[in-house]
Amino acid sequence: MHDPTRAVDPGPARPDTSDWTWVLVRPCPQCGYDSGHVLPIGVPQIVRDAATRYAAVLGRMDVAVRPGEGVWSPLEYACHVRDVCDVMRGRLERILAGDGTTPVELDNWDQDATAVEKQYWRADPGQVAVELQDAFEAAAAAFATPHRAQWSWSAVRSDGAMFTVETLAKYFVHDLVHHLWDVQG
Incomplete structure (x- = not known):
């Protein structure tokens, strides 16, 4: 069982x-998305189904074991998707707070810096399960x-990538699905 108090930094x-x-x-050739x-309209159910699958992954005995050098463990992926949910929800809320006539600017998010800052490798799987849910x-x-009309409201990410609410939702779902593929969940 993973003991966060004894976890050793595996490096970035x-x-x-x-x-x-x-x-x-x-389509994504790796995960098939x-x-x-x-x-x-199906995105909320896809997200809820993914939550159940990630919860099962967090129950694994080897949840904190990295499958290879430089590759996140299932625990680290679970921390990442927890944070992805928050980032994407925040982006959606920003777009919907606008009036739909001007693209909303979305802040950059450095997922790798977040992983290091929050020490994903040291997380407690039980606590992550609660936060993830x-x-x-x-x-x-x-x-x-x-x-209906809000699905076409737009935003631009800091790197210039354009999204509508609909494409943001689809992009978000790919992140969840792809990382389930990564952790064989």
């Missing part, structure tokens, strides 16, 4: 510098709120 994971926005126009099959439920509830 390999940074992910990919621009994953391409998953909005073609196809955004063309995701309806915005709360984050997933808050994200699911938020993505259930857009009205």
Whole structure:
């Protein structure tokens, strides 16, 4: 069993510098995700289903074991998706707080810096399970709120990538699905 008080820093994971926005126009060859099959109205249920699968992953005896050098453990991935839920919910709320006529600017989020700052490798799986459930439920509830016209409201990420509420939802779902594939969940 993982004892966070005895956890040794495994060093940083390999940074992910990919621009994953391409998953909005073609299927992911690794995890099989196809955004063309995701309806915005189904996003809350997809998020809730993913929460259940991540909870099961957090119950594994080897949850804190990295499968290879520079690759996050299932525990670290669970911490990451917990934070992804919060970031994406926050981005959605920013867009919906606008008037829909001007693209909202989205702040940058450095996921690798967050992992180091929060010491994902040292997290308590039981605590992460609680936080993950709360984050997933808050994200699911938020993505259930857009009205029909709001799905086309837009935003621009700090790197220039453009999103609508709909594409943000699909991009978010890929993150959850892909990391389940990463942890074989």
